[in-house]
Amino acid sequence: QVQVVQTGGGSAQAGGSLRLSCEISRNSHCNYDVRWYRQTPGSERELVSSINRDGLPTYADFAKGRFTISQDNAEDSRGNAKRVVNLQMNTLKPDDTAEYYCKLCCSSYCVNYYWGRGTQVTVSS
Numbered sequence: 001q002v003q004v005v006q007t008g009g010g011s012a013q014a015g016g017s018l019r020l021s022c023e024i025s026r027n028s029h030c031n032y033d034v035r036w037y038r039q040t041p042g043s044e045r046e047l048v049s050s051i052n053r054d055g056l057p058t059y060a061d062f063a064k065g066r067f068t069i070s071q072d073n074a075e076d077s078r079g080n081a082k083r084v085v086n087l088q089m090n091t092l093k094p095d096d097t098a099e100y101y102c103k104l105c106c107s108s109y110c111v112n113y114y115w116g117r118g119t120q121v122t123v124s125s
Contacts, residue, residue: 006102007021033053
């Protein structure tokens with residue numbers, strides 16, 4: 001069973017930094033892109049950044065130069081392999097306030113996928 005666990009987030013002042021992590025249990029059949037989305041009330045989810053299994057990142061225009069996506073291989077407390085995708089967010093703006101979601105793609109074009117539960121990021125001016 002694939003598990004997608006989000007950690008991090010919280011509150012920050014404008015200009016500050018926050019880090020989000022998406023921990024994914026290893027599954028050889030579910031190892032495509034990992035994408036970060038965000039959503040505010042009444043709006044659709046928008047893509048923030050993505051990274052493929054080879055580590056190639058992409059960013060939305062609003063994230064370029066401020067956000068950095070990265071990934072590592074790690075182990076959980078039981079020694080099971082997991083993939084960790086981090087989103088480092090710097091120079092935060094109040095407009096970055098949103099619920100952030102991690103999406104694990106299990107196929108090309110992300111036809112099959114799993115969502116994380118979301119984590120709130122609040123940036124105050």
